[in-house]
Amino acid sequence: MISLHILFNSIIMGLLLGGLYALVGLGLSLSFGVMKIINLAHGDLIILSCYIAFALQTLAGIDPIFSIIILSPCFFLLGYAIQKLIIARAFKINPQTVPIITFAISIILQNTCLLIWTPLSRGLLTYFSLYSLSIYSLNIPLIYLLDFIAALAIMIVLKVMLKRSYLGVAIRASSQDWIASQLMGINTDYIYAIAFALSLAISAISGVFLGLTVPFTPTSGVAYLLIAFGIVLIGGLGSMLGCFLGGITIGLIHVLSGLILGTGWQLFCVCLSIILLLLFKREVK
């Protein structure tokens, strides 16, 4: 029998883990909400960011938290290049082939990581990795709290940017109707590239926090793609707050299924809940 104390602690952990998942989902929600294309390489890009942070830490001795400052602009440029050079071209040839293209990118990234860093499980360890806060009888790892705060901060920044800045308005306009926004003088090709680049910059940040929280292998990207997909399904398209709530839901499912059924069943339960969600959702186009 699970005691009430453990259950309560797990719920808190689930909520905080949900913050991390919301961060994973935010990037996908942005690119998907604007371009209506799911980037199947999303999970593997996150894992790539984990590995680069890992390399920076082991080779150059840069603290993972500070490596965000280097990683995020690099991923921004990478995203811009991928969108301009690959996805935009594929979209012009035939929109139906875009999933195949992004799937190929995901395989390429996965195997590059496998070649360079071998299939061993890695993690980002820092001096505060093992710290935890004790409030009454609850134990909260510091990393989980950091994840949650980072997710909240990025969500708020993104929301304000989308609402207030010219770029944000242009992004929202081209996500609603790209022909009309072209007629209003918005360069939609540029906006798509910027949105994709932003989504990758967020992925880089989420990658670093993911690496700090859980161990990763080159093939664990698929799981995070599915988690991000589930979050976008729960939260609705392009909604940042919905994304956050979706992340918390998936985080709770993840932790509670691990507590009740055992850790082996966690991914299965998350996948199953996504399938059930699809079953009861209105028609998705």
Place this chain on the structure above:
Amino acid sequence: MSKMRLFHLISSRKLIIPISVVIILAIMPLFGVYPTLIMFLYLVLLVMSSMWNLLAGYTGLICLGHASFIGISAYTVGIFTMLNLPYQLGIVVGGFSAALLSLLIAVPTFRMRGIFFAIGTLTVSEALRAFFTTFKPTEGAIWGGAGIPIKTAISLRELYFFMIPVAIVSLIILRLILKSKVGLGLMAIRDDETAARTCGVRVFKCKLYSFLISSFFTGLAAGSFYIYQGHVEPVSAFGINWTMLLMIAVVIGGIGTLEGPLIGAGIAVFLHIALARYAGLSLLIEGLLILSIMLLQPRGVAYLLHKILKKIYP
């Protein structure tokens, strides 16, 4: 009279190529084990990629969950051989179990279009992989990530001769479907689903037919392949590598053409053998190949060959 008609039918031009191909396939085991193995792999991949092509090329459903049909069928065959039942029955039941799974998947995933369908099917195969990595039938049994052995006493040659009719029947059925009304409906759905629906195409029914047939034959081919392999484990059976292999065969050959998988499966098997020495690099190279073909020549090798043939025989 009937003998004459049969003779005419055989000597008519249309059938010369298929019959000679069948004869070449049938005498392949005379050349030794290695050519038989290569042709066996080719046939397996041909069936699977043709069936993936039926979904991706003709119906516009990019399915990333074909590995779930492959894995389910493999596990069914494994369970059948564990219970000492005939392997042929196991393969057929494996095909039917794959079809049953596709029927179950169809309800939640057919309401999605395009990319949603792709990722929905990927979720199913990942869910099954996670299930089979932790599932244990009884306490103390070692299924889980270790998988189950498939012990049979049959030779590769027998399997090969089982695979030839499966491949031929699947290709004939594929052709019949595409010539029929259902095939026309499928292509209408691919080009514009809403328009097809307004024109009176029964979208759900057409998609379901193509999905069922695709999964059934994929299951048959997968069952025979895993009997050759002798062992099933969840990571390889439900893994993304299968999807990648089918995709590369179809994309290189030419997506949405009947002859595409015929060429593409050959190239994929060749790549598989040629790159076997560089295990780590092989998937990377295959991924780069898909990417470059999709961007440079989306219609594949079949289209290029068609163009060359037209120049030689105008």
